[in-house]
Amino acid sequence: MTGFPSEASLPPGITVEVFVAAFEASPTPMVVTDPRRGDNPIVWVNGAFLALTGYSRDELYGRNCRLLQGALTDASVLQAMREALAAGRSFEGEVFNYRKDGTPFLNGMTINPVRDASGKVLFFFSAQADMTDKYRLETAMRHANDALERQVGQRTADLQSALEQKTALLHEVDHRVKNNLQVISSLMLLKARRTPAGEAREALQSMADRIGALSTAHRMLYPEGDVTCFDFKEFTADLIADLAAGLDGDRTRIETEIESLALSAAMAAPLALLIHELATNALRHAFPKARSGRIVVEAKRCEAGMRLVIEDDGVGLKAAAPNPAGFGHTLVEMVVRQLRGTLDWSDAGPGTRIAITIPLTTAAVS
Missing domain, CATH: 3.30.565.10 (Histidine kinase-like ATPase, C-terminal domain)
Structure with missing residues (x-):
């Protein structure tokens, strides 16, 4: 913007009064401040801004916008806004402001400098929006996500514990099977030694060796972490x-x-x-x-x-x-x-x- 519109810059049939009336009727809260005056006071607001804040024009005109600040107002956002305005730059941000009755609301604002033909800043024009519902929704979703993550974490921990118990049980089963197979193999070897030489002894010896191989397989399996x-x-x-x-x-x-x-x-x-x-x-x-x-x-x-x-x-x-x-x-x-x-x-x-x-x-x- 290079300045407020003059009659010559407006379309035929549109006067400055009509232009201002359009801003006044806009559902978007709007405010204009004058940095040429001490403390950059408010010099104009529209009806939507009055409805948003609960203040009257007499209570706002001549005062700085800081009257809307309170305990929840983020100082870092204010500092960034001050630096931008001091440099004559535009600014966009969200900050908690307070209505006249003390109710906080999240104010999403876009501030732009209004300059004259030489580039000097004459005013700052700000369009604003009540972002409270959006903030509440995001907060509710964040809380829901946090709760879900806690539930998932707890469920994961429970499943991990169950898996560890199952793994320990399988290791124990493998260990006991190995021991039982070793006992069976030993009994067959003992019987083989007491059996006369011949096919019967060889068969007992061979079966004992095969059972021993199965026992070895279980011995090598049960210490492993992955069953x-x-x-x-x-x-x-x-x-x-x-x-x-x-x-x-x-x-x-x-x-x-x-x-x-x-x-x-x-x-x-x-x-x-x-x-x-x-x-x-x-x-x-x-x-x-x-x-x-x-x-x-x-x-x-x-x-x-x-x-x-x-x-x-x-x-x-x-x-x-x-x-x-x-x-x-x-x-x-x-x-x-x-x-x-x-x-x-x-x-x-x-x-x-x-x-x-x-x-x-x-x-x-x-």
Whole structure:
């Protein structure tokens, strides 16, 4: 604005009186102050401003707008407004003012300088709005959000506590299953030692070893924080370490090349049984007559899921002694079917190679 409109600047038929009357009739509260007079007093207000504040024109004219201030008025907003007006700049802001009866209201104001042709500030014109309802709504929403966040926080804490209790219970179950399996394995070993040499003793010994493998699987699961999955690389390393504990390292060794995979905890027992059966079978039959050799266990992710390979450099399938009473081959096939995988036995030249492909769903691997 460069100044109040003159008759020449108004459209034909519109006088200054008509122009002022339009401002007077506006529903937007308006006020004009005169910075050329001491303390920048109010020199004009419209009816909407009177309705908003409850004051009369006689009570407002000649006084500074600070008469509307009170305890809730934000001093930082006032300081920013003073600095803007002192520099002749426009200002926008919200501040708590008070009506004549002492009722506070949130006043949203836009103040603009009115200049003459030379640029000198003649007046400040302010359009204002009662933002109290908006403030109350925002306050109510903020309180509602705070209450909701507290409820969500409490609910989250309750769920976390329940999850921790469930996790502790599952760990305890795994721990007890492991102990029970160890007891069963020990009883079968004791019975095997008291059974005459032959197929019965070998069968008892083999079953005790298989139960021991399941016990090992539970032992490696229950200390983990996450009861839903396990690291297959660490799991296999511990399992193989148990198998290799009694081996003569100079004659027979087991090597692993395992990719780190987070698998479903439900796969732990069948995989432990599978690896134990194939590795133990190789140790028993691939290296007869004190033959030296090695067994390699490999596992890595593939397009179909996971590819597990157990290979030895022993005498091979054809040279191995037949075992009509053997249960290992059947057990391996049963476990692979349980895992919905595929199984391939082949000569490694030398030795035997068993390749197993196991599908991994999103629930089984991460």
